[in-house]
Amino acid sequence: MVTIQNLSVVYTLKAGLSGLFKKRKGRTVKAVNDLSLSLEKGEILSLVGESGSGKTTTGRALLRLIKEEVKGTIRFEGKDVFSLSKQELKGFRKKAQMIFQDPYQALNPRNTVSRIVGESLEIHHPDFSWEKKQAMIAEALEWCGLKPVERYWNRYPHELSGGQRQRVAIAGALILKPQLVVADEPVSMLDASVRLDILSLLNGLKEEIGVTCLFITHDLALAWLISNRIAVMFAGTLVELGSAGLIAEGALHPYSKALIAAQPSATSSKERKRVIQVERKEDPAAVVFCPYYRRCMQATERCGKELPPLSEINPNHFVRCFNCRPNS
Amino acid sequence: MSTPLLEVRDLKTHFHTKEGIAKAVDGISFEVYEGASFGFVGESGCGKTTAALSIIKLLPENGKIEGGQVLFRGEDLAAKSDEEIRLRRWKDISIIFQGAMNSLNPVMKISKQITEAIRLHEDISIPESRKRVKGLFTQVGLNPALLDQYPHEFSGGMKQRVMIALALACNPLLVIGDEPTTALDVMVQAQILDLLEDLRRSLHLATILISHDLSVIFDACERLAVMYSGKIVEMGNSREVYTRPAHPYTRKLVAAFPDLELEKQRKTGKRTLGKSIAGDPPNPLDRISGCKFHPRCEWADKRCSEEDPVSMEIGADHHVFCWKWDKIG
Numbered sequence: 001m002v003t004i005q006n007l008s009v010v011y012t013l014k015a016g017l018s019g020l021f022k023k024r025k026g027r028t029v030k031a032v033n034d035l036s037l038s039l040e041k042g043e044i045l046s047l048v049g050e051s052g053s054g055k056t057t058t059g060r061a062l063l064r065l066i067k068e069e070v071k072g073t074i075r076f077e078g079k080d081v082f083s084l085s086k087q088e089l090k091g092f093r094k095k096a097q098m099i100f101q102d103p104y105q106a107l108n109p110r111n112t113v114s115r116i117v118g119e120s121l122e123i124h125h126p127d128f129s130w131e132k133k134q135a136m137i138a139e140a141l142e143w144c145g146l147k148p149v150e151r152y153w154n155r156y157p158h159e160l161s162g163g164q165r166q167r168v169a170i171a172g173a174l175i176l177k178p179q180l181v182v183a184d185e186p187v188s189m190l191d192a193s194v195r196l197d198i199l200s201l202l203n204g205l206k207e208e209i210g211v212t213c214l215f216i217t218h219d220l221a222l223a224w225l226i227s228n229r230i231a232v233m234f235a236g237t238l239v240e241l242g243s244a245g246l247i248a249e250g251a252l253h254p255y256s257k258a259l260i261a262a263q264p265s266a267t268s269s270k271e272r273k274r275v276i277q278v279e280r281k282e283d284p285a286a287v288v289f290c291p292y293y294r295r296c297m298q299a300t301e302r303c304g305k306e307l308p309p310l311s312e313i314n315p316n317h318f319v320r321c322f323n324c325r326p327n328s
Numbered sequence: 329m330s331t332p333l334l335e336v337r338d339l340k341t342h343f344h345t346k347e348g349i350a351k352a353v354d355g356i357s358f359e360v361y362e363g364a365s366f367g368f369v370g371e372s373g374c375g376k377t378t379a380a381l382s383i384i385k386l387l388p389e390n391g392k393i394e395g396g397q398v399l400f401r402g403e404d405l406a407a408k409s410d411e412e413i414r415l416r417r418w419k420d421i422s423i424i425f426q427g428a429m430n431s432l433n434p435v436m437k438i439s440k441q442i443t444e445a446i447r448l449h450e451d452i453s454i455p456e457s458r459k460r461v462k463g464l465f466t467q468v469g470l471n472p473a474l475l476d477q478y479p480h481e482f483s484g485g486m487k488q489r490v491m492i493a494l495a496l497a498c499n500p501l502l503v504i505g506d507e508p509t510t511a512l513d514v515m516v517q518a519q520i521l522d523l524l525e526d527l528r529r530s531l532h533l534a535t536i537l538i539s540h541d542l543s544v545i546f547d548a549c550e551r552l553a554v555m556y557s558g559k560i561v562e563m564g565n566s567r568e569v570y571t572r573p574a575h576p577y578t579r580k581l582v583a584a585f586p587d588l589e590l591e592k593q594r595k596t597g598k599r600t601l602g603k604s605i606a607g608d609p610p611n612p613l614d615r616i617s618g619c620k621f622h623p624r625c626e627w628a629d630k631r632c633s634e635e636d637p638v639s640m641e642i643g644a645d646h647h648v649f650c651w652k653w654d655k656i657g
Contacts, residue, residue, distance in 0.1 A: 050513045161608060191371045191540065192584040196604035203601060218514055221587035225601060249594055262518035263587045266546035266570040 001212055002039040002062065002180060006072035007032055009057050009236075031057040033236040033291070034072070036310075039180075044206055044213040046223030046244070048259065049233035055216045058233070059182040062214060063096050064089070076180065094124050097173040101185040103165035107157040114153045117141060117171045124176060140175040143208075144168070144201060163194030170201065177209060184216045199226050220259050224248035232256045235291040238310060242317035252313060252324040255292050280304075290321070298323045332359035332399075333501060333534050334383065339396035339406070341375075341382045343612075350612035352378040354558035355396070360502065363532040365525075367549030367566070369542050369581075371609055375558040376538045377426070380504050382406075383536075384421050385413045400502075419449050422495040424488075426507040431491060432479040438490055439475040446497045464493040469523060485516035492523065502534045509544060521548050543587045546570050551645070554578050557610050557620040564646035574648040576625050576656065580605045619650065627652045 009032040032054040039045050047055040060066045062074055064081050074081040076092065084092055100106040107116055118137045121128060128136075138149045144167040146152045157165055166186060173181060183202065187195045203226060205211050217223050223230050223244065230247040232240040232255065240253040251257050280294050288307040293299050302322055310320045314327055341353040352375045360366045368376040381387055383398055383405065398405040400420065405413060425431045433441055442464065443457040452460075462472040468489040479487060488508065495503050505524065509517040525548065528535050539545050545552050546566050553563040554575065562575040570588075573579045582588055583602035593599060607624035610616055619637050622628035629652070637649040 050515050191609075192542065192581060193371060193605040193609070196584050196602055200601050200604075219586065220514075221585075221590040224590055225586040225599065245599070248590060259514065262514045263590075264517075264521070264541070264543040264547035265591060266543065266566070266588055267591060 001041040001077065002214075003075045004035060004037045004058075004062065004072070005075070007035045007058065007061060007074060008071040009054070009061055009066065009068055010071075011068055030236050032061065035233075035236070035238050036072075037231060037238065037241070039212050039214060040228075041179075041212055042206060042210045043229065044202070044215050044227040046215045046217055046227040046230045047233055048217060048220050048223045048230055050218060050259075052235075053233040054236035055233050056184055057236075059098070059184055059214055059216050062180075063098055063182055064092070065098065090124070094120075094176050095178050096180040096182070097176070097178040099166075099170055099173050099181060099183040099186045102189050103162060103169050104157075104189070106169050107165060109157050112154050112156060113141070113146075113160075113168050116157075116168060117175055119172065120176055136175055140171040141168075143174060143205065144171040145197070146171065161194075162190050163197060166190060166194075166198055167201070170198070174205065174209070174211070178211065180212050180214070182214045182216070185218070186215075187222070188217070188219075202226065219263075220248065220256075221263055232259065237291045237320065238318075239292065239320045240318065241310070242314075246314075246317055250327055252317075252319045252327075253292075253321050254296050254298050254323075258295075331362065333362045333401060334360040335397075335399040336383070337397040337399065339379065339382055339398065340394040341378050341387065341391060342394050343378075343388070344390045344392070345613070348613050351558050352391070352612055353382060356553075356555075356558075356560045357396075358553055358560065358563060360534050360536060362501070362534055363528065364551065365528055365535045365537065365549045367545035367552040368536065368538045368555060369540070369545040369552060370555035371540060373609060373612060374555040375612075376555045377506055379555070380423075380506060380536055380538050383504065384417050384423065385410060386417075386423070415449075418445060418500065419498045420500055421502045421504065422498065422500040423504040423506065424491050424495045424508045427511060432487060434479050437476050437478060438482075442490075442494050442497055445494060449498050460497070461493070464496055467496065467527065468493045484512055485519065488512060488516075488520055489523070492520075492527070496527070496531070499531075500533070502536065504536045504538070506538045507540070508537065510539065510541070517544070524548065541585070542581055543585045546588070554581070557616070558612065559620055560649065561621065562648045562650075564643070568643055568646045572643065572646070574642055574646070574653040574656075575621075575650045576627055576652075577605070577621050579656075627656055 008030065011029045011031050013027045013029060035058060047058060049055050061070055070082060076096065081092065114137050117140055118133055121133050121136060141149045141152060146167055160168065187198050190198065202213065206213060215223065215227055227244050229242065230244050231238055232253065234255045240247060240251060240256045247256060251260060280299065286305050289305060290303040290308055293303045296303065300323065308320050308322045310318045313319045313324055337357050338355050339353055340355050343350040343352055356379060368379060370376045382393055393406050396406060439458060439461055442461045443454060446457045446460060461475060465472045465475060470486060470489050482490065509520050512520060524535065527533060537545060537548055549566055551564060552566050552569060553560045556577050562569060562578045569578065573582050584604060605624060610620065618633045618635055622632040631651050637651050639647045639649055641647055642653065
């Protein structure tokens with residue numbers, strides 16, 4: 001349904017005051033580097049990685065929400081997202097939606113719940129009758145568990161709890177029945193007891209409406225709980241891809257393993273697996289090398305000179321590492 | 329585990345607001361042993377931060393300790409004047425604040441910020457205090473060459489290490505960490521937790537960690553207290569509480585953390601999305617009779633809504649405040 005091919009996004013940092021005098025160009029940061037990934041219809045794929053690994057940039061690029069120049073192609077239902085005409089883009093916006101991390105900032109504080117949820121109807125279906133719009137808003141609120149609808153209809157965001165706000169944000173994203181949803185850390189700001197509600201809501205919507213979802217999170221265990229497949233990113237590069245169970249239980253890439261070891265654990269605190277931090281400088285002459293070379297415990301000389309390919313080590317299990325062996 | 333370093337008895341801290349009195353901490357008792365780690369866990373608004381801040385009387389204007397004792401090596405801190413507490417604060421008990429990123433002065437060199445804190449409490453010269461800061465930097469895994477930099481030159485994890493160095497500056501016996509890893513990345517969180525554990529062992533420090541993240545508390549603390557609406561609902565040895573959670577709230581909270589579930593379910597290979605806790609957390613201004621959790625508890629009966637549950641010892645160092653704990657399957 002969605003195919004990302006060789007996506008690269010480069011941010012140029014402002015040169016700052018000294019750059020103004022020295023005519024220096026701003027530094028560039030490769031947020032996403034040659035990423036290829038595809039999403040099947042009706043699946044939840046999680047993008048996992050630490051902050052700065054490029055997961056949010058990938059999600060935003062997927063929805064054409066970034067201004068930076070993008071290399072590579074993103075195809076949605078066969079069409080390149082970045083060369084859509086204005087008319088086509090409007091149609092795309094209807095089908096692809098985003099759920100943001102912070103429900104406290106994503107909602108306009110001066111609008112009522114019904115207006116927030118119905119906003120996209122005003123843009124995409126201004127011709128619908130008010131009765132029809134009302135029915136659609138009510139339906140979206142009900143989907144998201146905001147029942148009875150009348151209780152929430154005229155409320156303002158400040159009158160709602162964090163979990164309820166996130167539900168409103170999700171209702172707003174789902175009212176047009178999109179086919180693709182990018183959810184950027186949708187539960188990381190919520191208390192534990194409401195977190196599960198939002199997750200099962202997303203899971204239920206996947207089954208009911210058949211939404212395809214790109215779920216962005218830093219929490220590997222959370223990804224395991226909700227998704228069909230997990231993609232692990234490090235420094236803008238995809239390092240491992242496979243089914244959720246496979247990654248959570250049999251991750252092969254050293255970075256994925258470190259991510260799992262970094263999870264707090266109730267049972268192994270006494271002999272905690274330390275997240276060993278190796279600091280290694282790459283060869284300044286090397287042009288390409290494994291992005292994890294600096295921090296990898298298993299790195300060999302070859303890792304500092306070549307970029308390992310993303311290879312299918314086990315069936316449907318892709319790893320970007322020279323030193324990984326298939327599971328027996 | 330020998331003598332308790334800190335013994336809190338029936339502590340009550342209330343906030344006086346325009347809408348009424350909020351009983352943020354409503355009669356809690358716990359003890360922290362020398363060189364041991366203790367954790368407070370609960371959702372936002374359950375009173376865990378207030379409980380810890382009450383120990384050193386670092387409360388907002390409208391907050392007041394209404395009753396109870398805070399015995400630190402036998403001395404009641406709750407009965408002391410603010411000035412007496414101020415002198416004791418950094419020397420005996422120090423704190424690592426929530427949001428360390430914003431707790432440092434952006435226009436002051438790191439070295440100055442720490443030496444200032446030391447010289448406020450101890451009569452030593454500037455070169456001597458600088459020497460101590462250098463030692464502190466090494467202890468928390470920072471390069472002493474970075475001493476004279478400004479906070480913006482540090483990453484989030486490094487700033488958190490500075491905050492830990494600052495907390496250790498006057499050789500305290502007890503360090504309180506208020507959500508010390510909350511704003512940090514998973515990898516950095518693991519490093520900071522490891523560092524705190526190392527320091528606790530090498531310096532024989534007692535620590536109180538506060539977190540909303542049950543898995544962090546299970547990981548980092550030997551003993552813990554689960555709080556709900558100003559009360560402790562379950563307390564004891566972490567391993568014991570993890571393997572046999574007794575209070576309905578604790579049980580449901582454990583299920584809400586995917587990393588804990590992953591550990592359990594990894595063995596069985598199952599993957600189930602648990603149910604969240606029905607209902608909303610209570611408003612601290614509301615008066616709830618009996619067990620505070622009873623409106624959201626599916627096992628609650630008449631007694632739960634009328635009588636405050638008392639502490640019941642259900643194992644070695646394992647206490648639960650619930651009338652029905654043994655009736656739940």
